[in-house]
Amino acid sequence: MVATTSPRPPASRDVPLVARRPLQGPYLLLTFRHPEVAGRTRAGQFVMIKANTAADPLLRRPFSIMSVHPAEDTFTLFLKVVGSGTRALADLRSGETAGCLGPLGRPFPMPPEDHEALLVAGGYGIAPFVLFGDELRRAGRRARAFYGGRTSGDLQGHDPFTALGLPLACCTDDGSFGHHGRVTDAVEAYLDTRPGAVTLYACGPDAMLHAAARLAERRNVPAQVSLDPWMGCGVGTCLGCVVRIQRADEPRGKYRCACTEGPVFDARDVVWAGEGSSRARREAAAVLR
Amino acid sequence: MVATTSPRPPASRDVPLVARRPLQGPYLLLTFRHPEVAGRTRAGQFVMIKANTAADPLLRRPFSIMSVHPAEDTFTLFLKVVGSGTRALADLRSGETAGCLGPLGRPFPMPPEDHEALLVAGGYGIAPFVLFGDELRRAGRRARAFYGGRTSGDLQGHDPFTALGLPLACCTDDGSFGHHGRVTDAVEAYLDTRPGAVTLYACGPDAMLHAAARLAERRNVPAQVSLDPWMGCGVGTCLGCVVRIQRADEPRGKYRCACTEGPVFDARDVVWAGEGSSRARREAAAVLR
Amino acid sequence: MSLAVQLAGLRLKNPLIAASGTFGYGVEYEGILDLSRLGGIVSKGLYLEPRDGCAVPRIVETPSGLLNAIGLQGVGIRAFVRDVLPRLDGYDTAVIVNVCGDTVEEYAEVARIAEAPGVDALEINISCPNVKKGGMAFGGDPRMTHEVVAAVRKATRLPVIPKLSPNVADVTVFARVCEEAGADALSCINTLLGLAVDVERRMPRLAFGTGGLSGPAIRPVAVRMAWQAARAVRIPVIGIGGIASAEDALEFLIAGCRAVQIGTANFVDPGVYSRILAGLEDYLRRHGRESINDVVGSLRFPDAEETGGGGC
Amino acid sequence: MSLAVQLAGLRLKNPLIAASGTFGYGVEYEGILDLSRLGGIVSKGLYLEPRDGCAVPRIVETPSGLLNAIGLQGVGIRAFVRDVLPRLDGYDTAVIVNVCGDTVEEYAEVARIAEAPGVDALEINISCPNVKKGGMAFGGDPRMTHEVVAAVRKATRLPVIPKLSPNVADVTVFARVCEEAGADALSCINTLLGLAVDVERRMPRLAFGTGGLSGPAIRPVAVRMAWQAARAVRIPVIGIGGIASAEDALEFLIAGCRAVQIGTANFVDPGVYSRILAGLEDYLRRHGRESINDVVGSLRFPDAEETGGGGC
Numbered sequence A, B: 001m002v003a004t005t006s007p008r009p010p011a012s013r014d015v016p017l018v019a020r021r022p023l024q025g026p027y028l029l030l031t032f033r034h035p036e037v038a039g040r041t042r043a044g045q046f047v048m049i050k051a052n053t054a055a056d057p058l059l060r061r062p063f064s065i066m067s068v069h070p071a072e073d074t075f076t077l078f079l080k081v082v083g084s085g086t087r088a089l090a091d092l093r094s095g096e097t098a099g100c101l102g103p104l105g106r107p108f109p110m111p112p113e114d115h116e117a118l119l120v121a122g123g124y125g126i127a128p129f130v131l132f133g134d135e136l137r138r139a140g141r142r143a144r145a146f147y148g149g150r151t152s153g154d155l156q157g158h159d160p161f162t163a164l165g166l167p168l169a170c171c172t173d174d175g176s177f178g179h180h181g182r183v184t185d186a187v188e189a190y191l192d193t194r195p196g197a198v199t200l201y202a203c204g205p206d207a208m209l210h211a212a213a214r215l216a217e218r219r220n221v222p223a224q225v226s227l228d229p230w231m232g233c234g235v236g237t238c239l240g241c242v243v244r245i246q247r248a249d250e251p252r253g254k255y256r257c258a259c260t261e262g263p264v265f266d267a268r269d270v271v272w273a274g275e276g277s278s279r280a281r282r283e284a285a286a287v288l289r
Numbered sequence C, D: 001m002s003l004a005v006q007l008a009g010l011r012l013k014n015p016l017i018a019a020s021g022t023f024g025y026g027v028e029y030e031g032i033l034d035l036s037r038l039g040g041i042v043s044k045g046l047y048l049e050p051r052d053g054c055a056v057p058r059i060v061e062t063p064s065g066l067l068n069a070i071g072l073q074g075v076g077i078r079a080f081v082r083d084v085l086p087r088l089d090g091y092d093t094a095v096i097v098n099v100c101g102d103t104v105e106e107y108a109e110v111a112r113i114a115e116a117p118g119v120d121a122l123e124i125n126i127s128c129p130n131v132k133k134g135g136m137a138f139g140g141d142p143r144m145t146h147e148v149v150a151a152v153r154k155a156t157r158l159p160v161i162p163k164l165s166p167n168v169a170d171v172t173v174f175a176r177v178c179e180e181a182g183a184d185a186l187s188c189i190n191t192l193l194g195l196a197v198d199v200e201r202r203m204p205r206l207a208f209g210t211g212g213l214s215g216p217a218i219r220p221v222a223v224r225m226a227w228q229a230a231r232a233v234r235i236p237v238i239g240i241g242g243i244a245s246a247e248d249a250l251e252f253l254i255a256g257c258r259a260v261q262i263g264t265a266n267f268v269d270p271g272v273y274s275r276i277l278a279g280l281e282d283y284l285r286r287h288g289r290e291s292i293n294d295v296v297g298s299l300r301f302p303d304a305e306e307t308g309g310g311g312c
C-alpha cells in the first residue's frame, strides 16, 4: 500500500451553495459548485471552507468530502452543527457563496486486491466512506461498513450510504438503533467470524479511532485512520494540525501535518497520547525477544 | 412644544423575527415580536438591535421604529443594508431571534394645534414618519410628506406610507421618480404657496437635515430634526453618540447624547460643524442690533 | 452554592462588577435591569470638575472590538456625590468611584470628596489612553504610579483599587508597585492603545486620533495580564477585558481573579449579568463546587515537561 | 499606475509580503496561487538546527483572532538553503529569511548561512513570544536588541530587517535602537502575548500555556505601533497585523508603512493577495494617484485644536 496524494494542487474558490438538505437534529447536507473538487477528489480528502467574510469566527473549517457529482461540478458535505463556523455554513441560503479550498490531504489507499475493506465510522466520520464505498465498488473490492453513534439521532446520514448497496451494521451506545454497543465491538464480532483478509478504515472521534487502532493491533490487521485535529490552513503552513507520527526506523517519531501527510495515516504509525505507537511497541518487543 | 419622553424604561429582549418582506435593492421590512416596543413606542423612537451573538460585528445598531402592531405585540423596521450589521439582520430567518432594546429616545413632539406638519424624509429617514403620520392623523392634525432620494430605487419604502392617506411628494436627485431635485427644494416650493403655519420635521442624511434646518431658519418656521450619529448603547452610557446642542442661554452648547436627549432635536439648537447653531446666530444678531 | 466574594474588605454578592465608562453612573440602567443583582458598579471616570470630552466620532468598531476616545466626559465628582449617589442608595450593590486627575493633587482631592456615604471603594484610573495629561502619563511610569496610589491611599479610608494599563511591557512591575503603595486590590486591565484609519479621508476614524481598544478582541491579552498580575501580588485582582459570557468570566476567575468587570458587553446586551450569573451557577453545579471561590486561581498551567517538543 | 516600492535597497513589485510562519516556505502555495504576484515572501522562522516545536493544541481561535504557540517548528537554515531555496528560484518575488536564535551567536551564524543566492533580505525575529530562550528575551530589552541587530548586521551584506514586538511599553525606543544598530528597515509587529483558558479543564487551551495573538483583532494596536515606529525613524517600516483586505493594508500604508505583511489571512483565504492588489489599484484609480508611494504616510493626524472639547 503506497500513499497516493492528489496529483494536482487544490483550488481556492468562492463556491455557491446549490442545495441544502436538513436532516434530523444538528445534521445536514450541503452541496456546493466547485469544479476541481468535483473533478479530482479521492475518498478521504477534505475541503477547508468558511461561510462568510466576517472576522468571527475567523478561519475556514475542515470537512470531509462526502460525495462528488462531476457532471454538475458539485460536491456534497455531511455537516454536524457544533459551533459558530458550522452554524454559519448551515445558515447559508442557496446561491450564497463560501470560500473553499480543496481537494486537500491524503486519500484512503486502496486495500490489497484480496482484502475486504471494513469501513468503521463514528458520527460525521461516515462522510468520507460514502465516496470511498463508491471507489471500492468501482474497483471491484469487497467492503462492508460499521456505523456507530451515541444514539439513533447520530446516525442520520446513513441513507445515502445504504444506497451504495454495501452491507451496513449500525450500532448505538444506548441501543436506540441497530446493535447495542460500541462500533468497534461490532467490528470485533465480525472478525470473530473469520472473514478472511481484511483492511480496517476508521473515521470518527478520537476515542473510537484509538479503539480501532488497538483492535487492529490486537488482531494484527492493517488499518488506516482518518484523524481529526484542529486545522488552521489545510496546506501545511500553520503547523497547527500536527500529530506525532512514528514511521519505520524513526526512534521518536515526528510532528507531521495532518492536512498534507494525513488526515489518513497508517494506524501503526500514530503515536497516541501517553501510549506511543503500536509500531514502537512491536519494535520494542522484537528487541526483547 | 415640550419634549415628551417615554414614561417607562425600555426593555431588553431576545425578539423573534415574525415577518420579512424584501423590497427592491438593499431595502427590506422586518417585523419582530416585542411587547414593550409594540405597546409604548412614540413616533421618532428607535430600537438597538443585533442579529446574533457573534463578536463581529460587535454592537447593536439603531433603527427607527417604522410601525407598531400592538394587537400582535410586533413592530416593523424599514432596513437598508449598508454593512455587516444590517446584512446580518437582513439574513435572519423567521423564528430566529435578535437582541433588541427599546423603545429608546425622545419622540417627535406634536405640532401646535393650528400647524400643518411637514414631514421631510431622505432615504431610510422615511421610517419614523410612518408612525408619526399615524399619530398625527389620530390627533386630527394636518400633515403632508416630502420624500427624497438619489434615485427611484431609494424610494422603495413609500407604499406603507401612501396607505396613510397623507399627501406625498416624491423627489429624486436624478429625476428618475417624482420631482427632479432635492427634497428641501420641494418643501421650499410648498412654503412659497403660503400654506399657513407649519412645523417642519426632518429625518435623513446629515446634509439633508442641515439643508432643512437652514430652510427653517430662513423661512422662520419651527423645525425638529432626527439626527443620525453612530450609537454604541442607546441609553446614555457609552457617550459615543453625542452631538453639540446649544439651548437657550447656553453660550457654547454642550455635548448631549442623541440616544437619550434625541435623536429628535429642535433644529435651532443643533450646532452644525463649522457653522454653529441658528440660535447662536440669532442671539449674536440680536446683540448687534 | 455561593457566588459571594470578598474583595479589599468588601463583600460582593457576586463577582460581577460593571466597568467604568461602560455603565454610566448606574442610574441609566434603572428599569432596564435590576442593579441589585450586580456585585458592584464602577462609575464613569470622575475629575474634580465636569468635562466636555473629545470631539466626535468618539467610538468606532473594529473586528470584535470597540475603539473609543471619549475623553472622560463627565459631571465631576461633586455633582456625582450630590446628584447621583442618592439615587443609588436603594440598591444593594457596591458602589465604586473611578477617580481621575490631571495631577497627583487632583487625584487625592477627588478621592477625599468621593469618601461619601454610599461609596464603597475607589478605583484609581491611571490608565486612560484618551487624555493628554494624567492617565497613562501616570500608569506608564512606576514612580508616578507609586506616587498617585500613595497619595490616594493617604487621602481616604476607603479601599483603593488602582486600574492598570495594558500598554506596558511588564504588568507585574506595576502590580507590585501598587501593592507597595498600599493598594487593596487591582483592576486589570484598561484599554489597549489603538489607531484606526479612515482610508477614504486619510484621517484617523476617531476625532481624537488614537483610542482605547476594548471588547472580545482583547480578551486573550487581558486574561494573560490579569493572570500575570494575580501571580505577582497578594492583593486580589479584578479581571477586565472582553467579558461577554460566563465562560469568559470564568477564564479570568480560573486564572486567579477574585472578581471581574464587564465593560463593552453592557452596550451589546444589558441582559449580560443575568446570563453570566446563570452560567456561573450552572458551572458550579456541573463541577460540583460549593463556592465560586473554589474556582478562583484553579488554573493548572503546564510545566515545561508537559509542553512537549524540545523547541519551545 | 504603479504599486512598486523601494525598501531596504530592494525593489518590490508591490507592497504585499507574506508574513513569517503563515506562508510556510512559500512552496506550499505552489499551484494554489502565483508566487510571482507577491512583492515578497518571508520564510518560517529558521534556527541553525531543525526544531520540533510545541505540543498540541498549538492554535486556537479567539474573537477575530488566532492564538498560536507553534514554537518555531522548522527545518533549520541549512535544509532551507539546500532544499527549499532552489524551488523558489523560478519565481519573481523577494525572498526574505526569518532569522532566529537562542543566542546572539546563533542569530549571526544563521544570518551567515542565509546569505545564499536567491535570498534578498533577512528579517530578525527578536519577538517570538513562544520560545523560552531568544525571541522576546531579546526583543523586550533595548540593549539585547541592539546587540542582536548589530551582530547580524556584521554577519551579512544583505538588508537586515528586525521584527519588533508589540509587548513593550514604547515601540519607538526599540525602533530607534534598531536604526542605530544598522537596520535597513523594520517589521512591525509580531504577535501580542495572550492566554486563553479552557474553563472545563481549567487549563490553558494551548499546550504551551500562553501564545501569540494575531489576526483582525489586533489590527488597531498594530496600526498604532507601526504609525509610531514610522514617525520615530528614517528607515522604512513594514506594517503587520490583522491585514485581510485592501482597506486594511491601506490603513498601514497611509499611517506611514512602505510595505505590509499578510499573516493569518493566508490561512483564511489564499486568494487574499489578488483581492488586495485589485483593491489597491482601484483605490489609486479612484483617488487619482499614480503610485502607491503617494499614499504612504499621507495620514492627516488631528492636532489638539481639531479634537475639540477641552477634555482630551
Ligand SMILES: Cc1cc2nc3c(=O)[nH]c(=O)nc-3n(C[C@H](O)[C@H](O)[C@H](O)COP(=O)(O)OP(=O)(O)OC[C@H]3O[C@@H](n4cnc5c(N)ncnc54)[C@H](O)[C@@H]3O)c2cc1C
Pocket: A046, A057, A061, A062, A063, A064, A065, A077, A078, A079, A080, A081, A082, A083, A084, A085, A086, A087, A124, A125, A127, A128, A227, A228, A229, A230, A231, A263
Ligand atoms: C479532516 C477533517 C474532516 C472533517 N469532516 C467533517 C465532516 O465531514 N462533517 C462534520 O460535521 N465535521 C467534520 N469535521 C469536524 C469539523 O471540522 C468541526 O466540527 C468544525 O471545525 C467545528 O467548527 P465550529 O466553528 O462549528 O465549532 P467550534 O466553535 O470551532 O468548536 C466547537 C467545539 O468543537 C471542538 N472542535 C472544533 N473542531 C474540532 C476538531 N477538529 N476536533 C475536535 N474538536 C473540535 C471545539 O474545541 C469546540 O469545543 C472534520 C474535521 C477534520 C479535521
Ligand SMILES: Cc1cc2nc3c(=O)[nH]c(=O)nc-3n(C[C@H](O)[C@H](O)[C@H](O)COP(=O)(O)OP(=O)(O)OC[C@H]3O[C@@H](n4cnc5c(N)ncnc54)[C@H](O)[C@@H]3O)c2cc1C
Pocket: B046, B057, B061, B062, B063, B064, B065, B077, B078, B079, B080, B081, B082, B083, B084, B085, B086, B087, B124, B125, B127, B128, B227, B228, B229, B230, B231, B263
Ligand atoms: C436614530 C437612528 C435611526 C436609524 N434608523 C434607521 C432605519 O430606520 N433604517 C435603516 O436602514 N437605518 C437606520 N439607521 C442607520 C443604521 O443604524 C445604520 O445604517 C447601521 O447602524 C449600519 O450598520 P452596518 O453594520 O450595516 O454598517 P457598518 O458596517 O457599521 O457601516 C457601513 C457604513 O455606514 C456608515 N455608518 C454606519 N452607521 C452610521 C450612522 N449612524 N450614520 C452615518 N453613517 C453610518 C459607516 O461608517 C460605514 O461607512 C438609523 C440610525 C440612527 C442613529
Ligand SMILES: Cc1cc2nc3c(=O)[nH]c(=O)nc-3n(C[C@H](O)[C@H](O)[C@H](O)COP(=O)(O)O)c2cc1C
Pocket: B238, C019, C020, C021, C022, C044, C045, C066, C068, C070, C072, C098, C125, C128, C163, C189, C190, C191, C213, C214, C215, C216, C218, C240, C241, C242, C243, C261, C262, C263, C264, C265
Ligand atoms: C466607551 C468606554 C469608556 C470607558 N471609560 C472609562 C473610564 O472612564 N474610566 C476607566 O477606568 N475605564 C474606562 N473604560 C475602560 C473599561 O472600563 C474597561 O477597562 C475596558 O473597556 C476593557 O473592558 P471590556 O473589554 O469589557 O470593555 C472605558 C471603556 C469604554 C469602551
Ligand SMILES: Cc1cc2nc3c(=O)[nH]c(=O)nc-3n(C[C@H](O)[C@H](O)[C@H](O)COP(=O)(O)O)c2cc1C
Pocket: A238, D019, D020, D021, D022, D044, D045, D066, D068, D070, D072, D098, D125, D128, D163, D189, D190, D191, D213, D214, D215, D216, D218, D240, D241, D242, D243, D261, D262, D263, D264, D265
Ligand atoms: C501560526 C503563526 C506562526 C507564526 N510564526 C512566526 C515566525 O516563525 N516568525 C515570525 O517572525 N513571526 C511569526 N508569526 C507572526 C506573523 O508573522 C505576524 O507577525 C503576526 O501573525 C501578525 O500578523 P497577522 O495578524 O497578519 O497574522 C506567526 C504567526 C502565526 C499566526
Ligand code: FES
Pocket: A230, A231, A232, A233, A234, A235, A236, A237, A238, A239, A240, A241, A242, A257, A258, A259, A260
Ligand atoms: S492545517 Fe495548517 S498545517 Fe495543517
Ligand code: FES
Pocket: B230, B231, B232, B233, B234, B235, B236, B237, B238, B239, B240, B241, B242, B257, B258, B259, B260
Ligand atoms: S448611544 Fe451610547 S450614549 Fe448614546
